[in-house]
Amino acid sequence: MGAKVSIGDFAVMTSLSRKALRHYHDIGILEPAHIDVHTGYRFYDTSQVDHAHIIRRFRALGMSIPDIKALLSADDAAARTDIITTHLAQMEEQLQQTRDTVGALRELLSPVRTPAHVEVRHEPALAVWSIGATIDTSEIDSWFGATLTTLRDAVATAEGAPTAVVPGGLYERALFLESRGRATLFVPAPQSAVPPDGVRAEVLPKAEFAVLTHPGGHDGIDRSYAALGIYANEHLISDQGPIREHYLGSTLATPTAFTATEICWPIFSTTPPP
Incomplete structure (x- = not known):
């Protein structure tokens, strides 16, 4: 275990807002190390920083909350690799769809041309x-x-x-x-x-x-x-x-x-x- 830090310090260390940290607590993927029973203040452990970075990075890459939960709870490397590989394949498919859409939009900038041969x-x-x-x-x-x-x-x-x-x-x-x-x-x-x-x-x-x-x-x-x-x-x-x-x-x-x-x-x- 590391040192306990306030939610404010933890937000600075992880680039996760107070709102995001509360949301991740509510859905059970990043729970505080300690909650003061009198004030309700949340405190995190410095050992949770890497965990928080994983969540933030994968959310930024569009991974769903259920997949992030599965990734964080996976005990073996093969299971984690399979989740990440599946998500990578989905991203590549979305990227190709975006490229196709961009190409179609560029084509639409030009008027319909008379066909070369009818x-x-x-x-x-x-x-x-x-x-x-x-x-x-x-x-x-x-x-x-x-x-x-x-x-x-x-x-x-x-x-x-x-x-x-x-x-x-x-x-x-x-x-x-x-x-x-x-x-x-x-x-x-x-x-x-x-x-x-x-x-x-x-x-x-x-x-x-x-x-x-x-x-x-x-x-x-x-x-x-x-x-x-x-x-x-x-x-x-x-x-x-x-x-x-x-x-x-x-x-x-x-x-x-x-x-x-x-x-x-x-x-x-x-x-x-x-």
Whole structure:
């Protein structure tokens, strides 16, 4: 044991305010060495200084109170290392999120630019296997992954299944307007095969689109949507049909790991199909 010091001196020694010291006392992670029964004054021991520094440093680094409690109560080095390593991983993830946010904000400082290449494309009628649902936009990521995996499994077990497919999606305008609407994922139908339960066989009608390829996954795809929409409305005649997407670079083994997304904005026919 060291020497007993007043809460004022202990605050100076540890850079913890009186309010913080009282709070840490109340929640049981830094209790005073002695409390005067007559005055209620708190006194600390100089041996508690390192303990207080650990709390202050880790709180400054964003560690939660329960994790700090677990860290201080851990008896072996392995347990302490595991807590610190977990927190470090969380900090690194938050740092990457901050970097991504900063990059996105910097991009927003520039106006949406005219895309380098927009293709006007006639899509012929296409026989597909599809799964559709009416969903909220908050559900779309989880629905997308589960549905695409279901379609992959259906195609993979079909007789004469192709070794590679380009899955796609159809998104009704209500999803954008009301944050709830119809979404459909599809894959080209295997020849001479019957879809399993829960998968629908249908034919997508022929249509004309303005097409822009967005590289990578869906990060930043809102800017590509904006650029394509501006082009379609300024240079073509926009149709109000569903937006179509094609997911390029995926495989049957990894259907959600695509390398680019073709965004297909429906337009009214401008030229006769080839």
